[in-house]
Amino acid sequence: MKLKVKDLDISTGGPLIAILNWKDSSELDLHYLDRIKIIKGKKIETVTIDIAQSKKMVSSGRIGLFEEVLQSLNLKDGDIIKIIPARKPTSIDYIKKKLDGFKLDKKEIEQIVWDIVNNKLSDIELTYFVAACYANELDLEETTILTNAMAKYGNTLKLKRYPIMDKHSVGGVAGNRTTMIIVPIIAAAGLTIPKTSSRSITSPAGTADTVEVLTNVNISINKMKRIVEKTNGCLVWGGGLDLAPADDKIIKVEKPLAIDAKSQLLASVMAKKASVSATHLLVDIPSGKGSKISSKEKARKLKGDFISLGKELRIKVRVIITDGKEPIGNGIGPALEARDVLWILGNDKRGPKDLRMKALKMAGLMLEMGGKAGKGNGFKLALDILKSGKAYKKIVEIIKAQGGREVDPDGIELAPVTYDYSAYKDGVIKEISNRAISKTARVAGAPQDKGAGIYLRKHVGDKVKKGEALFTIYAPNKDKLDYVKDVIKAVDGVVIR
């Protein structure tokens, strides 16, 4: 059947979709989410169909195309194309199989991941896959295959080096910007650490957002390789590299139900590590009230899962369970966090001690894993590298390699309107809620507004007097600040006893 293209001037954000008028679809006996091949000259693309019931949207004789399809076939409004019915992707049968509770083999999982990466599945079909893996948890063998497949169908970084170090934090703790301190220490010690980080999704800043205050993070994989070969390390945004791209698509359909299938979380993290050819990985699992992993028991279970999967993937994994009950560092928000980091690396006494200590401990363990220090001596080596100024020199080198310039921490631009939130009574701080502090910093504008956020003046255990500042809010204007004040009343983030 020949049809005339209608440019719908809208993108689906992934899936390849075409809309047919119901008359044309009936004639070809095609139904919602069936597949067709669109043929234009020598180019062929298989797409999923949706059906227009009214001729207002797509009239008979026309085919409505979304941007992804137009681009893929280089089509424009008014072009004439030919369509023929096509089979559904075989991965749909495998998804059904998993939903029925059966185990999937390598061929099946690889086909599913390939189809996800190449936009061959509709959101509904992908959702069935996520639901199937959640209701019928993948076992270790399936998780290993999934991880390898996610890494394989995407970009990979190959380096002629050994070992290749990496770190990962499970997240959920405000601040906690250890990566930017660890990477320069490890790289300065002569180990290779091609670090990729994410931007914030629901937090006031991801590591990539904070690095971006100092330098460019949107780096191609080839450039990343050259930077790592030159400086031993990098601090780039993972989202721009197309590493394990299936993962992002899976996360998109997990969010509506806040699905966190354990096997998928593991595969998601480890696939990105496998993509950069990591050989040694330190995982930080913050645990405690108000963090992502609320109980020690859950944390220990997750630790075991990371180590088992690491063995299968031949990545040497070490896991530490850390205190996740309050924010780490003082700055919350990209610019405020970047300033903390530079103060610590510059041995400025204003650098927050909790963040410095946690980063040194983690860097120490990694130096031991990478063979640069004997068991128990890593911390000392990390401290030496920090104190000597070598770590500071290294981060400046990385900043420059990524296209930035040396930055004076006191010159980092913060949001102009500030407000001190003060203690409502005398006492000792019992609790600072990660969730409440994060929410407040986000409402103030972080991470979009890099200078916005919160600067903590006190931590858990500190004595405070009524009226003393607990934290300072940084907002871009007074309207926003007033809104933040309203939100603070509702979230009640600091408990004084």
Next chain:
Amino acid sequence: MKLKVKDLDISTGGPLIAILNWKDSSELDLHYLDRIKIIKGKKIETVTIDIAQSKKMVSSGRIGLFEEVLQSLNLKDGDIIKIIPARKPTSIDYIKKKLDGFKLDKKEIEQIVWDIVNNKLSDIELTYFVAACYANELDLEETTILTNAMAKYGNTLKLKRYPIMDKHSVGGVAGNRTTMIIVPIIAAAGLTIPKTSSRSITSPAGTADTVEVLTNVNISINKMKRIVEKTNGCLVWGGGLDLAPADDKIIKVEKPLAIDAKSQLLASVMAKKASVSATHLLVDIPSGKGSKISSKEKARKLKGDFISLGKELRIKVRVIITDGKEPIGNGIGPALEARDVLWILGNDKRGPKDLRMKALKMAGLMLEMGGKAGKGNGFKLALDILKSGKAYKKIVEIIKAQGGREVDPDGIELAPVTYDYSAYKDGVIKEISNRAISKTARVAGAPQDKGAGIYLRKHVGDKVKKGEALFTIYAPNKDKLDYVKDVIKAVDGVVIR
């Protein structure tokens, strides 16, 4: 936040969706599939958001709206509206709960169904519900609640009559147009039978498609009530009545994976019966090779489920398991089937015997259920009503009440181009495949082209000579016929031994 409406000129076919530019959504800390309230004057509507990454689709300061939202708020391109963040529907928590394997209570299931009916859930969220009910099968109590909720949130037909008879066939058998023979017999006997039927989805004709050859089937619920009060029966299209509308939305997301959650199949059928206040129901489960229910064991299990659910709903259910291995009747396709039915009702000897016998048996059972005949005497009464011409008189009465005129079966217009498909050898017919015959009839143009289809000249068990006609194809033109001939080669529908 105030935004200017962009009419996207496209409909979603259900879910209420708005598209924001990523800058605006970041500022409000909104993510994919979050909810917002759109406010225009006194009108408020809660919708799901999608996020545009490019300004080409929706630029900052604008909100892209699909037809459903524009209609709901009576908006047009360029209007200024206000948006505020809104909570997600609580039903999302309940869906997650079911996916986690927990049992749902009445309040939870009713909320889910209400949200489905009112387009409050995205396709992804609805898919999670279907997957959850499939992976963690609903028990009888949950199925009962779901059935009642599906019936409750939709139109219902209330009649001051008792009993109210109904029938249902699980489907999968080509032809099998028993309903059009049973309804006039039952109604002529003085029982009430407000029959709704579906159109074809994947078959060459649904009962509604076949009735439509003779009269109007798209009838409002009020008119349906008047027709039933006058004639005791009707033969209308259920899809036009908005009975149990949640069901259609659920089926839409089941199709891509051919999900057939048993509890949902049961709820789907029974909710439509509850919507018309049926008190007595005869269910026909065709079973055998090539039918939907392939084994006798599965058929017996399904029979038990129908009866149990019927008890909970206080609908008296009787189930017969029939032979589903070959088509029933000779005509396959709306016009050819309608002709068969009128021949049978008119006592014309050309009426197919297998269809006549099956319909009489079923009608007989229903006459017994409804108290018009003693046990074992229903068949005879049904036969009397048929032979006496009362059933024919009754269908003419119903046809007229629905807006049609008496039709001469030999005057029904069939597709003009015919072709006899003949036996490839001497022998006895061992098998006629429902699937192959249905596929062939659809390719010939049924049900869109009402006159197209197949007319069977032989049935299983008949002796044939090489070259003798097995069936006749009716196609609208020669091109189509040639295409049908190609398809027949591939499907190989008739086995001769």
